[in-house]
Amino acid sequence: TxxxxxxxxxxxxxxxxxxxxxxxxxxxxDLLEPVSLETFDCIISNPPYISYSETDVMDESVLEYEPHTALFADNEGISLYERLAYTLPFHLKTDGCLFMEIGYQQGEKLKELYQKAFPDKEVTIQQDINGLDRMLIVK
Incomplete structure (x- = not known):
């Protein structure tokens, strides 16, 4: 799905x-709205996570060719993660796992948010090849 x-x-x-x-x-x-009554073994998400303040460090080709609705989010890029933190626990099976791409400056804040959302699960941050925070994992 x-x-x-x-x-x-x-x-x-x-x-x-x-x-x-x-x-x-x-x-x-919008997000989990189409599957509001369903649960899943594994959820993988790549919502928009870039803060509007980061446009000056972005590659011009990305800004020119990618739809901005797929890139940018309010509240320093974490507004959709905040919305998802309240709904994902109802959609992830008890023994399920969650993988979310995140912005390189959002790891600690999102780890704290998702540990509260999933108090009985392990929440970790995975770095990319450059050593930057890139993925939030909930197991």
Whole structure:
């Protein structure tokens, strides 16, 4: 199951899935809204996480060609993570896991937020090849 608020993004993803012969259900909607009554073994998320204050350090090609709704979020880039922290516990099975791409300056803040959301799970931050925080993992 894949959800996205953007219909064009879903069409691209659906084309990729067809090309690779993958059986994926695509649903349009805001975050977990299209699957409001479902639970999952594993959730992988890459919501917009860039703060508007970071535009001066971004590659110009990204700013020019990527939809800004797919890049930027309010509250220093963490507004969608805050919304998800309240809803994800209802969608993740007891023994499930969560993987979320994060901004390189958000690790500690998001680790604290998700440890509160998932008090019985281990919350860790994984660094990328450059040693920067890049993924939040909940198991």
């Amino acid at each position: 894949a959800t996205d608020i953007s219909e064009p993004a879903l069409k691209v993803a659906q084309g990729n899935a067809e090309m690779h012969h993958l059986d994926i259900r695509f649903l349009q909607g």
